[in-house]
Amino acid sequence: MSTPEILFFIMAGLTVLSGLLTVASKNPIHSILYLIITFFSISGHYVLMNAQFLAVINIIVYAGAIMVLFLFVVMIMNLNKEDRNFSKPFVITAASIVSAVFLLLTVRIMMQSDIGQNQLLLAEGEIGLTENLGSVLYSDYVIPFELASILFMSAMIGAVMLSRKTKKEKRESAR
Amino acid sequence: MIPISYYLFLSLILFSIGMAGVIIRRNIVIMLMCVELMLNSVNLLLVAFSKMHQAKSPGTDAGIEGQILVIFIMVVAAAEVAVGLSVMILFYRKVYKTDVQFLDRLKH
Numbered sequence: 001m002s003t004p005e006i007l008f009f010i011m012a013g014l015t016v017l018s019g020l021l022t023v024a025s026k027n028p029i030h031s032i033l034y035l036i037i038t039f040f041s042i043s044g045h046y047v048l049m050n051a052q053f054l055a056v057i058n059i060i061v062y063a064g065a066i067m068v069l070f071l072f073v074v075m076i077m078n079l080n081k082e083d084r085n086f087s088k089p090f091v092i093t094a095a096s097i098v099s100a101v102f103l104l105l106t107v108r109i110m111m112q113s114d115i116g117q118n119q120l121l122l123a124e125g126e127i128g129l130t131e132n133l134g135s136v137l138y139s140d141y142v143i144p145f146e147l148a149s150i151l152f153m154s155a156m157i158g159a160v161m162l163s164r165k166t167k168k169e170k171r172e173s174a175r
Numbered sequence: 176m177i178p179i180s181y182y183l184f185l186s187l188i189l190f191s192i193g194m195a196g197v198i199i200r201r202n203i204v205i206m207l208m209c210v211e212l213m214l215n216s217v218n219l220l221l222v223a224f225s226k227m228h229q230a231k232s233p234g235t236d237a238g239i240e241g242q243i244l245v246i247f248i249m250v251v252a253a254a255e256v257a258v259g260l261s262v263m264i265l266f267y268r269k270v271y272k273t274d275v276q277f278l279d280r281l282k283h
Contacts, residue, residue, distance in 0.1 A: 004176070004177060005177060008177055008181060012181075012185045015185065015189065016185070016188055016189065016192070019188075019189055019192045019193070019212060020192060022196065022205075022208065022209070022212065023192055023193075023195065023196035023199065023200065023205075023209060028202060028204055028205055031205050031208060032208065035208050035211070035212065038212065038215070039215065042215055042218070042219055045219055045222075046219075046222060049222055049223065049226045050226075051222050051225075051226075051242055053242075054218075054222060054242055054245055054246070057246070057249065058215075058218075058249070061249050061253055062211070062215070062249070062252075065253065066211065066252070066253060066256050069256060069257070069260060070204060070207075070208060070256075070260070073204060073260050073263065073264060074204055076264070077204075077264075077267055077273055079202070079273060084201060084274065085200065085201060085202050085205075086199060086200060086201060087198070087199055087200070087201055091198065091199065092199050094198075095195050095198035095199050096195055096199075098195075098198070099191040099192070099194050099195035099198075100191070102191055102194065103187055103188065103191040106187050107184065107187060110180065110183050110187075111180075115179065116178055116179060116180030116183060117178055117179075117180070118178065118179050118227050118230070118231075119176040119177070119178055119179070119227070119230055120176060120177050120178070120179055120182070120223060120226045120227050120230055121176070121226045121227075121229050121230035121233065122176060122177055122226070124233075125226060125229050125230075125233065127225065127226075127229055127236060127237070127238060127239040127242065128222075128242060132236065132239065133239065133242060133243065133246075136236065136239050136243060137243055137246070141243055144247060148247060148250045151250065151251070151254055152250070152253075152254055154254075155253075155254035155255075155257050155258050156257070158257075158258050158261070159257045159258055159260075159261040162258070162261040162262060162265055163261050163264060163265065
């Protein structure tokens with residue numbers, strides 16, 4: 001096995017393990033930390049595929065901003081240990097069976113065709129570099145780029161407006 | 176060089192873990208986090224396919240659209256998390272619980 005294969009298997013094992021621990025851990029803060037480890041290992045996959053810009057953006061946006069937002073919200077909410085975090089055992093077994101069957105079906109469908117034999121270009125290639133991605137993004141895809149900025153502005157306005165206190169709540173909290 | 180089936184396996188496993196997580200967990204924060212896990216598995220698969228297209232015609236800009244789509248998926252996921260978490264905090268201010276079984280106000 002060559003070095004890229006060994007690296008792939010190490011990082012894939014770390015990704016799947018931390019994904020499982022995210023779903024299965026009782027403490028929500030532990031779940032968030034395991035999800036951060038998952039994002040770091042997916043960034044490792046991106047580095048293996050020489051998608052450098054996406055690796056760094058994944059760490060900055062997902063692990064650095066979104067997960068910190070989750071952590072702040074969980075810390076605001078003061079979660080008790082007595083709250084029931086998991087569904088009933090019947091639902092757990094049914095969900096596991098359904099997702100296992102889904103996995104089995106999709107893997108079998110994938111193995112029918114020979115698309116799986118196509119090789120990947122690992123650790124080489126120029127399309128993941130910031131310069132090439134930027135030149136395509138600003139020339140061919142400039143309209144979605146500008147629309148993304150409008151989307152962000154609307155999300156920001158929505159988030160600020162939703163968390164304002166109404167006049168009634170201000171009066172109640174001032175009493 | 177790795178065949179693409181490795182990344183297809185990995186992405187499908189992560190996606191089904193996230194899907195099972197959304198069904199199994201009852202805490203609304205963790206359900207949102209499992210949705211993020213599903214989005215990330217799709218991102219990984221998109222980048223893998225972009226590298227596969229580049230391997231077929233190396234030296235050109237063959238598969239770059241996949242990575243640009245990943246950028247936009249991250250954009251939409253970030254906006255969705257911001258708005259979703261603020262809705263969730265609004266809900267928490269009313270009920271002071273995070274269990275999704277209390278999200279049944281439309282029933283009454």
